[in-house]
Amino acid sequence: xxTYYDPADLKNFGKIGDFQKKLADxxxxxxxxxxxxxxxxxxxxxxxxxxxxxTIQCPYCIDAYTVDTMEKGCxxxxxxxxxxxxxxxxxxxxxxxxxxxxxxxxxxxx
Amino acid sequence: MIxxxxxxxxxxxxxxxxxxxxxxxxxxxxxxxxFASKLRGSGLYPLHPTxxxxxxxxxxxxxxxxxxxxxxxxxxxxxxxxxxxxxxxxLDVLKNNSFKVVDMTGGxxxxxxxFRWFVEEIRKIDQAINIIVRxxxxxxxxxxxxxxxxxxxxxxxxxxxxSLPYFTAMRTDSQRGEGVFEKSIxxxxxxxxxxYGIQDSGLILNLVYNPSGAFLPGDQKALEMEFKKKLKExxxxxxxxxxxxxxxxxxRFLDYLIRSxxxxxxxxxxISSYNPAAAASVMCRNMISVGWDGNLYDCDFNQMLELQVxxxxxxxxxxxxxxxxxxxxxxxxxCFGCTAGAGSSCGGATS
Numbered sequence: 001x002x003t004y005y006d007p008a009d010l011k012n013f014g015k016i017g018d019f020q021k022k023l024a025d026x027x028x029x030x031x032x033x034x035x036x037x038x039x040x041x042x043x044x045x046x047x048x049x050x051x052x053x054x055t056i057q058c059p060y061c062i063d064a065y066t067v068d069t070m071e072k073g074c075x076x077x078x079x080x081x082x083x084x085x086x087x088x089x090x091x092x093x094x095x096x097x098x099x100x101x102x103x104x105x106x107x108x109x110x
Numbered sequence: 111m112i113x114x115x116x117x118x119x120x121x122x123x124x125x126x127x128x129x130x131x132x133x134x135x136x137x138x139x140x141x142x143x144x145f146a147s148k149l150r151g152s153g154l155y156p157l158h159p160t161x162x163x164x165x166x167x168x169x170x171x172x173x174x175x176x177x178x179x180x181x182x183x184x185x186x187x188x189x190x191x192x193x194x195x196x197x198x199x200x201l202d203v204l205k206n207n208s209f210k211v212v213d214m215t216g217g218x219x220x221x222x223x224x225f226r227w228f229v230e231e232i233r234k235i236d237q238a239i240n241i242i243v244r245x246x247x248x249x250x251x252x253x254x255x256x257x258x259x260x261x262x263x264x265x266x267x268x269x270x271x272x273s274l275p276y277f278t279a280m281r282t283d284s285q286r287g288e289g290v291f292e293k294s295i296x297x298x299x300x301x302x303x304x305x306y307g308i309q310d311s312g313l314i315l316n317l318v319y320n321p322s323g324a325f326l327p328g329d330q331k332a333l334e335m336e337f338k339k340k341l342k343e344x345x346x347x348x349x350x351x352x353x354x355x356x357x358x359x360x361x362r363f364l365d366y367l368i369r370s371x372x373x374x375x376x377x378x379x380x381i382s383s384y385n386p387a388a389a390a391s392v393m394c395r396n397m398i399s400v401g402w403d404g405n406l407y408d409c410d411f412n413q414m415l416e417l418q419v420x421x422x423x424x425x426x427x428x429x430x431x432x433x434x435x436x437x438x439x440x441x442x443x444x445c446f447g448c449t450a451g452a453g454s455s456c457g458g459a460t461s
């Protein structure tokens with residue numbers, strides 16, 4: 001069955017350079033540098049990436065950072081908590097807008 | 111208790127089937143994925159030893175655990191153990207040659223009835239040699255006759271290397287069996303109590319981390335820091351180093367990979383993570399592995415695949431340092447497990 005997403009495509013991510021090498025090189029350099037151990041540990045960065053992957057709902061990123069966080073010694077509890085952080089921000093972002101709804105409601109009500 | 115693949119009459123208990131499955135990962139047209147081709151590209155083929163400074167002795171497949179990933183297919187139903195006569199041959203080799211390390215493994219080495227005698231004899235021969243015992247921890251609390259193992263290890267200045275795949279019960283038990291984590295923690299406390307893992311005690315306690323699933327180990331140093339933190343806080347347990355070891359696709363781990371549908375992806379990951387620096391420092395270049403029956407191998411993995419050393423004398427009683435140093439090391443697709451990422455050996459990462 002044909003689908004828009006093929007898990008095997010993830011392995012070919014590096015090939016985006018075949019169509020535009022200069023920009024791909026810059027991107028992968030930046031990407032590599034971003035995930036290096038820094039003020040944040042590589043493990044913390046990987047958990048952030050896992051949470052963001054769920055926010056942007058990218059199946060490739062979810063696969064990649066599930067593996068990466070597991071390799072870095074995170075367990076299922078840590079990983080799910082990271083996703084809840086993303087989910088909490090997402091739902092909070094919706095809910096905080098309800099203040100606008102409330103304001104408008106009050107403005108229009110007698 | 112889970113049975114060994116051998117007791118289950120599994121297809122994978124036959125090494126010819128294992129080798130056939132492993133070889134299927136080098137289909138015609140993808141020869142660059144063959145381990146030999148990778149080594150050739152790194153200027154390492156044929157692979158030869160650098161020197162032989164470690165004698166790894168597998169004293170038997172008998173074990174009190176049946177871990178899901180075990181490359182030995184060890185367990186309580188395995189009866190193959192090294193005889194005293196074979197141990198005497200090992201002692202002769204130790205007497206007549208110079209080694210830095212004797213690395214005793216199994217199974218649970220302590221279950222061999224001649225284990226303590228063997229350790230004492232090795233120590234008599236060489237006061238300075240580093241004797242490693244790969245202890246699965248739970249054996250220490252298995253029954254009262256093993257409770258004094260920490261004192262025995264201490265008396266003979268043994269380096270204890272113990273598997274603890276994770277610092278939580280769930281992930282440890284899923285790999286090593288129900289209740290193993292709690293027993294391991296008790297055993298680690300007993301080792302700490304006699305001085306093992308304590309700074310400046312001179313008693314070395316190293317832990318082995320290996321992934322509990324179809325993924326590779328991450329950075330060894332980062333994992334060590336995490337393990338130290340997670341074992342110190344709730345349990346007050348200390349240890350020296352963490353060795354991060356990659357699971358090789360043989361025996362029970364191969365069985366798991368196939369059953370779970372992970373075999374192809376895992377092999378692809380190992381192959382694409384090939385690291386020439388790790389290849390140059392693979393452990394088979396400085397060790398010989400002795401099987402329970404005295405046969406000689408390049409490493410414990412080749413031992414389980416019954417790939418004997420390519421020399422005229424293939425038994426410990428026919429030891430020739432000269433021949434063994436000049437030999438070509440036997441390789442196959444499972445070797446990608448030792449060259450992936452930061453590399454892997456019985457002493458952890460290699461690069």
